Amino acid sequence: MAFSLAVVPGALGQEPLGKPPSPFKAPPKLAVPATPPKPVLPPTTVPTRPSNPKPAVPARLPDNINRLLKHRAGYKTANSQSGQFIVYGPISPKRRGGILDVNADTILIAPDHVAIAADRLRFAILKYLGVQPYLGGKVKIRLNPTLSSMATVPVVTVRHLSGYTYELTLPCEIEASKLVRALVQVTLLDLANRKPQLRETEVPFWLTVGLTQMLLTQPDLVLVIKKPEAEGKGVATEEVIRTVRRHDPLAGVRVRLNVRRAFDFSEIAMPSPAHLRGENWKDFQACSHLLVNQLLMLPMGAQRMQRMIRLLPETLNWQTVFLNMYGDLFADMLVVEKWWAVMIVQLTGQNQYQNWTLLEAVEKLEDLLKLPAEVKLNSADSPLEAEITLQQALRGWDFDVQRPTFQQKINQLIVARLKMPRQLLPFVNEYGRILESYLAKRIQIANFKPRRGQARPKVAPVIEAAVRLLDGADTRLVLFKPETATPKPAKGTPAPAPN
Incomplete structure (x- = not known):
């Protein structure tokens, strides 16, 4: 007799172990809507602006x-x-x-x-x-x-x-x-x-001031x-106040330059920051006044200056336009320096440099040998005004900067020969020769075209040789410089007779 395992728990008085498995049924299909749902977007409301906005300041x-x-x-x-x-x-x-x-x-x-x-x-x-x-x-x-x-x-x-x-x-x-x-x-x-x-x-500053x-x-x-x-x-x-007497436009300039040293033309053309401060600023104003007045007094002076101003945008510097306009009168800037020295003598009636003592002349020569510069102690700090020596410029400046600066200094030394006492002329000539020789060698190196087997000359020996020559000239100038100034005899006081 065959028994089924399903009836055994019932015979023993127990619950059945489990319901018989029902046949598999597929899950009901969800109803698909006719239109897809709309996506959820962020709010489109614009935040309110302040009622009194600050107006933008135009540049x-x-x-x-x-x-x-x-x-x-x-x-x-x-x-x-x-x-x-x-x-x-x-x-x-x-x-x-x-x-x-x-x-x-x-x-x-x-x-x-x-x-x-x-x-x-x-x-x-x-x-x-x-x-x-x-x-x-x-x-x-x-x-x-x-x-x-x-x-x-x-x-x-x-x-x-x-x-x-x-x-x-x-x-x-x-x-x-x-x-x-x-x-x-x-x-x-x-x-x-x-x-x-x-x-x-860029209009020349001396022209604006003059x-x-x-x-x-x-x-x-x-x-x-x-x-x-x-x-x-x-x-x-x-209220207009007119004077009957003849007006002298250079009266103030004459009074100023009779007691103060007039700047050289190169100093007027390229003034340093020291020239534009304190009493030097008043001297610069007087010199610029005289320079513009004398240029207007030249033949066709007004037409020349008008033409120079209109041609300023066509060149990189005003010196080129100046020589183009006044080329028939001034061959180069050195001739302008000499003409300016003559104008000073004609205005004051005397050569102001003849009254220098030997100590004052040496100090003026030392000042002439210095160069204005801007020095930065740190990269974040603003530049400070300073003066450097020719040796420092030789070692630290590029030749593109050295060339016009040293050429200007050579012209100043040539003009200084007309002003300095006779005892200082060897020093003035020596400094000029050193700078001229250095510029000639550097130009020769810059224009050198090496051939096969030739090496380009080095710049460092030329710089060091010029520095050594300048150091030697400075040492001799310091030894020549008198310790105290020679007192000037008072006017009307006879000089002491020799024993």
């Missing part, structure tokens, strides 16, 4: 300055009569230091003052140069009452397809000479930029307009 002033500079209380925009100058600033500026800190050398300027002075200066400069008045590029001037009177006043040149515009930011309290110099620089730049060019135009001094000494040119109070209202008036 340059627009053509219509009134759209940017809204008239607020106490400010205005003034246009010059010619339409070239647009000035914006406070109507009644005040001194930054208050009543207790009044600088007698500064003046307060307002938009009306600057607009009138700019036009008058421009017409006076064009008259000096023999140029007919013309409408130049726009000049936008902003007067800043918070700017210090000692701040520099750079001129920003903006190039356009149709020409140039210029921008100036002036302090409301400023020196009269600085105001005139800034306006003169703008006028000269506008005269030079009559034609479009790619490079920036024309500034000539305008400041012109008696019939009124630059600052006084505004007295009349019944509580400001009334713009002019």
Whole structure:
């Protein structure tokens, strides 16, 4: 009899071990929607902006300055009569230091003052140069009452397809000479930029300073307009004081150079930072005044200077244009140096170098042998002004920098032969020969074309030989230098008779 295992637990009175497996059934199919679900996207709401956003400050002033500079209380925009100058600033500026800190050398300027002075200066400069008045590029001037009177006043040149515009930011309290110099620089730049060019135009600094001094000494040119109070209202008036006696434009220059040493032409052409500080700055102003005045006195002087200014953009340096314009009078810069020395003697009536003692002459020669330079102690620090020796320049400068610098120094030594006492002439000649020999050897090495089997000469022995010669000349000059100055005999005191 056959038994099934499924009935055994039932016979024993137990639960069955498990239900019999049911047949396999496929899972039910999910219903597919007719359209796919939309993706979840981030919110598209834009965050709210602050109610009073700060306006962006443009890098340059627009053509219509009134759209940017809204008239607020106490400010205005003034246009010059010619339409070239647009000035914006406070109507009644005040001194930054208050009543207790009044600088007698500064003046307060307002938009009306600057607009009138700019036009008058421009017409006076064009008259000096023999140029007919013309409408130049726009000049936008902003007067800043918070700017210090000692701040520099750079001129920003903006190039356009149709020409140039210029921008100036002036302090409301400023020196009269600085105001005139800034306006003169703008006028000269506008005269030079009559034609479009790619490079920036650089006007010689001595030309800007010289024309500034000539305008400041012109008696019939009124630059600052006084505004007295009349019944509580400001009334713009002019006050012109004319003198009957003959005007001498070089009177101040003559007084200054009678007691101070005039700079050489090379020092005026390339002034060092030391020439533009303290009393040396006043000497530089006087020398620039005399130089521009004498150049205008030459045959066709105004036409030559006008042409030189207009040709400045076509060359990399003004010396090239200068020699092109004055080539029939000056063959090279050495001839200009000699002509300048003669002008100094004619102005002062005496050779100022004849009054030097031997000690003073040696010190002047030592100063002549130094070179201005900028030194950085660290890469992050700003450069410091310093003076280096010829030996340091030989070892540290590239020949592209050495060549024009040493050539200028050779010209200065040649002119110094006319000024130094006879005892120092051997030293002056020796320093000049060392530099000339060094330049000739370096030029020969630079132009050397080696043939087969020939090696290019080395530069290091040439430099070391020149350094040794300069060291020897310096040692002999120190031994020759007197320890104390020889006292000058007083005027009217007879010299002691020899025993």
